[in-house]
Amino acid sequence: MRLDVITLFPDYLAPLELSLIGKARREGLVDLVVHDLRDHTHDRHRTVDDTPLGGGAGMVMKPEPWAEAFAAVRDRGQEGLGADVEPLIVFPNPAGTPFVQATAQEWSHCEWIVFACGRYEGIDERVYEHLADAGYEIALASLGDYVLNGGEVAVLAMTEAVVRLVPGVVGNAESLVEESHSDGMLEYPLYTRPAAWHDPVGVVREAPGILLSGDHGRIAAWRREQSVLRTGRRRPDLLGPADGDGAPD
Numbered sequence: 001m002r003l004d005v006i007t008l009f010p011d012y013l014a015p016l017e018l019s020l021i022g023k024a025r026r027e028g029l030v031d032l033v034v035h036d037l038r039d040h041t042h043d044r045h046r047t048v049d050d051t052p053l054g055g056g057a058g059m060v061m062k063p064e065p066w067a068e069a070f071a072a073v074r075d076r077g078q079e080g081l082g083a084d085v086e087p088l089i090v091f092p093n094p095a096g097t098p099f100v101q102a103t104a105q106e107w108s109h110c111e112w113i114v115f116a117c118g119r120y121e122g123i124d125e126r127v128y129e130h131l132a133d134a135g136y137e138i139a140l141a142s143l144g145d146y147v148l149n150g151g152e153v154a155v156l157a158m159t160e161a162v163v164r165l166v167p168g169v170v171g172n173a174e175s176l177v178e179e180s181h182s183d184g185m186l187e188y189p190l191y192t193r194p195a196a197w198h199d200p201v202g203v204v205r206e207a208p209g210i211l212l213s214g215d216h217g218r219i220a221a222w223r224r225e226q227s228v229l230r231t232g233r234r235r236p237d238l239l240g241p242a243d244g245d246g247a248p249d
């Protein structure tokens with residue numbers, strides 16, 4: 001998988017050099033290249049924004065640097081991937097489609113994703129039109145219903161959620177199956193040693209005995225039940241519409 005990120009703040013993406021994502025890059029499972037949008041300006045002030053046409057607060061990102069940046073990223077990516085390969089272009093955007101685990105699953109099968117990090121009030125609309133008319137697949141995705149100052153935080157989250165699903169990135173692939181949201185449910189409660197923990201105020205907290213039984217079938221059944229109960233309590237929306245009897249469907 002190749003990932004390109006176009007941003008005004010390349011250093012914001014430095015965490016992608018760490019931990020599992022960094023290891024996947026070093027092992028060649030993922031190629032990730034970060035591009036500075038200002039490298040695609042040509043005036044003395046390296047201008048990337050201007051006031052909104054029609055008035056209004058804030059600044060809007062100019063179309064010219066974006067058009068040049070996308071062309072350069074496409075050319076460089078195709079040098080490695082081949083001239084017949086085209087990227088999915090993702091714009092993190094608070095007005096976008098919610099980014100959820102199913103999105104990460106879908107994108108984890110992409111050969112090439114270009115993330116475009118907007119800033120200020122946003123990007124001139126004609127950039128989207130230009131890319132769509134050029135035949136690119138474009139996705140506007142939102143990290144959640146709150147406002148950030150730009151797309152970089154979203155790209156960090158989206159990249160981690162996607163890359164961890166690439167085969168070979170997470171050592172134990174089985175752990176991907178049971179985690180929260182992987183099957184539309186929340187994960188069951190987790191316990192480890194000691195089986196009996198004497199907490200700081202002297203309360204002895206026992207782990208559920210079933211987990212010490214060695215009966216893997218009963219343990220699996222208990223975990224499924226706990227997932228349903230926890231999902232019903234915390235995220236009933238994930239269980240779908242109730243049938244009116246009060247119990248999760």
Ligand SMILES: CN1CCCC[C@@H]1Cn1ccc2ccc(-c3n[nH]c(N)c3C#N)cc21
Nearest residue numbers: 092093118119143144147148149150151154
């Ligand atoms: C503040 N400023 C004026 C109001 C509109 C947003 C703008 C800032 N901004 C510019 C580009 C950009 C991209 C993503 C996001 C973003 N916010 N919240 C999310 N879940 C996001 C995603 N994913 C914010 C962005």
